[in-house]
Amino acid sequence: MIKTVFSASLPIDEKLIIQKNQIQGAFPGKRLCIVTGTHGDELEGQYVCFLLSEFLNKNTDKICGTIDIYPAVNPLGIDSITRGMPGFDLDMNRIFPGAKDTSLSDYAAYSIVEDIKTADYAVDIHASNIFLREIPQARINVDSASALTGLAEMLNIDLIWIHPAATVLESTLAHTLNSLGVKTIVIETGVGMRITPVYGQRLFNGIINLMHKTGMWLGKAPENISKPIIAATDAVSFVNAVDSGIFLPEKEYGVMLKKGDKIGQIVKPLSGEILSEVFSPDDGLLMTIRAYPVVYEGSLLARVIHNS
Amino acid sequence: MRKEIIFSMKSPYREEFHIYGYVFGSGEKTVAVVGAMRGDEIQQQFVSSQLVRILTDMERCGQITQGVEILVIPSANHFSMNIGKRFWPMDNTDINRMFPGYDLGETTQRIASALFDKLKKYRYGIQLASYHFTGSFIPHVRIIKTAVDITKEAKFFGMPYIYVKSPEPFDTVMLNYNWQIWETKAYSVYAGTTAVIDKPAAKFTWNSIIRFLFQAGLLNCKTEPGFVSQVLEDKCFRTLTADNAGFFYRQKSSGSTVRKGELLAKILNPYDGSVEGEIFSPEDATIFFAHDKDLISEKTAAFQLI
Numbered sequence: 329m330i331k332t333v334f335s336a337s338l339p340i341d342e343k344l345i346i347q348k349n350q351i352q353g354a355f356p357g358k359r360l361c362i363v364t365g366t367h368g369d370e371l372e373g374q375y376v377c378f379l380l381s382e383f384l385n386k387n388t389d390k391i392c393g394t395i396d397i398y399p400a401v402n403p404l405g406i407d408s409i410t411r412g413m414p415g416f417d418l419d420m421n422r423i424f425p426g427a428k429d430t431s432l433s434d435y436a437a438y439s440i441v442e443d444i445k446t447a448d449y450a451v452d453i454h455a456s457n458i459f460l461r462e463i464p465q466a467r468i469n470v471d472s473a474s475a476l477t478g479l480a481e482m483l484n485i486d487l488i489w490i491h492p493a494a495t496v497l498e499s500t501l502a503h504t505l506n507s508l509g510v511k512t513i514v515i516e517t518g519v520g521m522r523i524t525p526v527y528g529q530r531l532f533n534g535i536i537n538l539m540h541k542t543g544m545w546l547g548k549a550p551e552n553i554s555k556p557i558i559a560a561t562d563a564v565s566f567v568n569a570v571d572s573g574i575f576l577p578e579k580e581y582g583v584m585l586k587k588g589d590k591i592g593q594i595v596k597p598l599s600g601e602i603l604s605e606v607f608s609p610d611d612g613l614l615m616t617i618r619a620y621p622v623v624y625e626g627s628l629l630a631r632v633i634h635n636s
Numbered sequence: 637m638r639k640e641i642i643f644s645m646k647s648p649y650r651e652e653f654h655i656y657g658y659v660f661g662s663g664e665k666t667v668a669v670v671g672a673m674r675g676d677e678i679q680q681q682f683v684s685s686q687l688v689r690i691l692t693d694m695e696r697c698g699q700i701t702q703g704v705e706i707l708v709i710p711s712a713n714h715f716s717m718n719i720g721k722r723f724w725p726m727d728n729t730d731i732n733r734m735f736p737g738y739d740l741g742e743t744t745q746r747i748a749s750a751l752f753d754k755l756k757k758y759r760y761g762i763q764l765a766s767y768h769f770t771g772s773f774i775p776h777v778r779i780i781k782t783a784v785d786i787t788k789e790a791k792f793f794g795m796p797y798i799y800v801k802s803p804e805p806f807d808t809v810m811l812n813y814n815w816q817i818w819e820t821k822a823y824s825v826y827a828g829t830t831a832v833i834d835k836p837a838a839k840f841t842w843n844s845i846i847r848f849l850f851q852a853g854l855l856n857c858k859t860e861p862g863f864v865s866q867v868l869e870d871k872c873f874r875t876l877t878a879d880n881a882g883f884f885y886r887q888k889s890s891g892s893t894v895r896k897g898e899l900l901a902k903i904l905n906p907y908d909g910s911v912e913g914e915i916f917s918p919e920d921a922t923i924f925f926a927h928d929k930d931l932i933s934e935k936t937a938a939f940q941l942i
């Protein structure tokens with residue numbers, strides 16, 4: 329059943345509406361929320377929401393509990409290829425838990441949290457931005473690693489990246505929900521402004537697997553669930569551009585590299601110069617590779633998880 | 637006056653990017669002023685450029701105290717300003733969400749790092765700031781509340797208001813907060829507007845900064861007297877949000893004193909011009925902030941009263 333979570337009038341003949349699809353199982357059980365589209369340029373979650381809505385609607389007889397699917401936390405952003413909320417400066421994932429009666433964006437954030445806060449689990453699906461391609465991964469704050477890693481392992485991903493706590497991240501949707509007792513996993517996958525179908529399929533299977541493992545799914549359990557690498561931040565090496573120019577990658581993300589393997593080069597089309605060659609700093613998995621060719625000094629080109 | 641290059645970077649197809657600092661006097665690093673960090677902070681850059689003009693003249697006339705140094709960085713982001721963008725042209729990131737920066741990180745982290753490396757050595761820091769809501773403020777000084785109380789010197793500006801704001805998570809990656817953590821007494825000065833120059837507000841702002849420099853003992857010159865500042869905390873504010881959407885037909889601006897029951901704005905139907913809603917002041921108050929666009933959405937902050 330489609331329900332409206334938040335609504336507010338825009339200046340001319342239109343409302344900003346945030347909606348969800350509530351799928352009620354035939355049997356009582358836990359409540360799972362699938363959330364995506366906080367960043368309007370991240371679309372990988374669109375495919376996952378479609379697959380889930382389509383499949384679960386037809387299989388309510390095998391569901392214990394409730395699944396709420398929120399495909400567009402930032403609907404104006406998605407409809408206008410805008411990362412943030414159009415007309416509002418702050419990243420929408422930096423204003424949670426929001427508030428009533430201060431601003432439109434705060435009120436929207438507040439309404440989303442109010443709607444989700446009684447759930448047992450949430451999966452907040454982000455894509456990478458338009459600049460990077462990422463293997464499917466969960467990002468977990470070190471403080472909640474013990475509570476969340478087991479859940480994240482169910483999601484059929486390649487990597488769980490345990491990152492340090494930072495005050496600025498206390499205003500994310502996931503941090504807010506976790507602090508309210510909703511076990512929330514943040515997924516990053518693929519690339520911005522595109523859909524990578526194979527990753528969408530994998531996450532769909534991962535979410536059904538999570539439902540199975542938590543007693544929400546009575547149907548067949550998905551097979552071949554991938555076992556993710558668990559990496560702390562000090563296991564991840566960053567490769568940043570040393571020149572400004574055009575980056576030409578030579579490796580696909582997800583491959584294993586040897587230290588010194590060439591990842592790509594930065595070139596200058598005007599003169600035909602190769603400005604710099606980019607090499608892997610370690611033996612390990614190429615978890616991230618630059619997707620957007622134009623780079624400045626400092627632009628992230630790759631991340632490698634070292635073997636150990 | 638000495639002009640220094642603080643940061644340089646090549647770009648794929650644009651001219652090399654530089655951030656310049658203008659240094660006045662010599663000796664103890666006493667006050668640093670930062671202008672535009674975002675591409676639409678034109679008022680902020682205008683005020684900073686006028687400060688450079690005034691301080692250059694004062695230095696020539698021997699009016700800068702011996703043994704102190706003043707740094708002004710009028711702009712850290714002309715790459716955005718030249719092409720009409722607020723944030724960094726490539727990835728739309730905000731330099732003022734990257735502090736204290738990281739010299740091996742992404743481009744804007746590197747810019748923040750180079751700026752902060754230069755700025756963190758000063759006793760006082762003044763940032764000409766803009767806010768993430770579009771609208772006009774009463775010119776004021778803002779302090780992010782930390783363990784150290786720095787309101788005493790904030791009164792040196794002689795601005796009508798000092799707003800001591802409790803930090804929110806996003807403050808922790810901004811210049812003001814990081815300055816304070818590194819023991820610089822940091823003040824964000826709101827010069828009224830952002831993307832357009834408001835000359836009276838700009839002049840009021842640069843005069844306030846000159847007054848601060850004088851009161852802090854950096855200048856020997858005459859300055860105009862300022863206001864006896866009123867200190868505000870979060871609990872002093874009352875936000876009025878719009879219950880309707882449409883044309884925002886504002887009757888009162890920031891700085892106005894209003895009576896309980898006075899009409900502040902009407903919201904007009906965008907098709908037939910009829911009055912959809914009216915916003916009245918719920919008490920005798922001063923308007924601290926006013927939404928200044930001609931359109932308004934429901935639930936948007938229209939006014940902040942004190």
Ligand SMILES: [Zn+2]
Nearest residue numbers: 367370454455
């Ligand atoms: Zn995202």
